[in-house]
Ligand SMILES: C[C@@](CO)(OP(=O)(O)O)[C@H](O)COP(=O)(O)OP(=O)(O)OC[C@H]1O[C@@H](n2ccc(N)nc2=O)[C@H](O)[C@@H]1O
């Protein structure tokens with residue numbers, strides 16, 4: 001009798017921005033304690049997982065040339081971690097992963113983590129696993145600190161390494177403009193730079209997360225704009241001084257506030273509404289301070305199966321600088 005091969009599964013997964021990122025001291029395990037508020041944005045990658053005799057990873061789209069396709073690809077690490085977790089052979093998983101990227105690589109928007117989360121959700125469906133989101137998030141945390149959030153999406157508080165996730169109430173859709181820089185930044189180098197800045201002086205620290213949670217529940221982007229903060233911003237700007245100009249240009253173009261997204265170098269600008277975001281994006285693109293500008297909304301849901309066949313993807317409007 002012929003075995004029935006399940007059809008490929010495609011998962012859409014969001015980028016994130018950190019509305020609040022408080023970095024504590026460095027720990028013995030090389031990580032820093034974080035208190036962060038993530039928001040998932042409508043800038044997404046798509047990941048297709050399929051049973052195949054030629055296992056491996058293919059990457060297409062935004063920044064594909066700089067993404068490893070071997071064992072260090074975070075999606076492949078997800079295959080191995082989940083295989084191990086459910087008692088399959090991690091050295092012979094017989095799956096092929098195709099990634100279509102829109103999230104900038106090494107951009108501080110957790111694109112690689114998103115691809116890992118999408119792979120976990122896709123494999124759970126492909127392998128017909130009885131596994132809850134919380135259990136998948138546990139596996140996700142072994143791959144990287146940002147991976148669990150991409151499983152859940154929405155708006156969430158992250159503590160410990162940023163991987164202990166609690167959902168947060170956010171009643172409003174917020175409108176963002178994202179400015180991609182010409183090259184990525186390495187996350188560990190940005191944390192190291194913050195440690196160096198703190199050893200030399202006293203870079204500003206963000207306030208309490210509670211105020212941001214209140215701003216979110218008010219649903220008023222003007223109130224939230226006053227509360228956004230990122231301890232890694234000083235470090236990212238120190239490594240990439242051109243980001244100062246980008247941040248200024250977004251606010252001059254009419255954004256309510258601008259910040260470096262996570263470890264950067266992508267800059268995220270909060271806008272009053274969708275029309276304002278389109279105007280800010282156009283003006284920012286004309287200012288020539290960054291490589292590409294996109295608009296996005298948040299919060300959106302986390303990694304989710306969108307089909308068991310190739311599905312067309314909506315690409316958010318792009319304005320070339
Ligand atoms: C800074 C943040 C903010 O959300 O994201 P990005 O902006 O890079 O996307 C995250 O903390 C990044 O998470 P992620 O990119 O998954 O980090 P990992 O692969 O687990 O760790 C890479 C390295 O970053 C540093 N790191 C990461 C997380 C953390 N809480 N403390 C750290 O010091 C460590 O040097 C670690 O070895």
Ligand SMILES: Nc1ncnc2c1ncn2[C@@H]1O[C@H](COP(=O)(O)OP(=O)(O)O)[C@@H](O)[C@H]1O
Pocket residue numbers: 066067068072073074075099104105106107108109110111112113114115116184185187263264
């Ligand atoms: N699937 C993937 N997509 C993007 N980058 C990946 C992937 N797998 C591994 N990487 C590596 O992880 C690094 C960080 O990627 P990414 O998650 O895009 O950035 P960030 O941590 O700044 O949000 C990149 O430099 C890249 O070499």
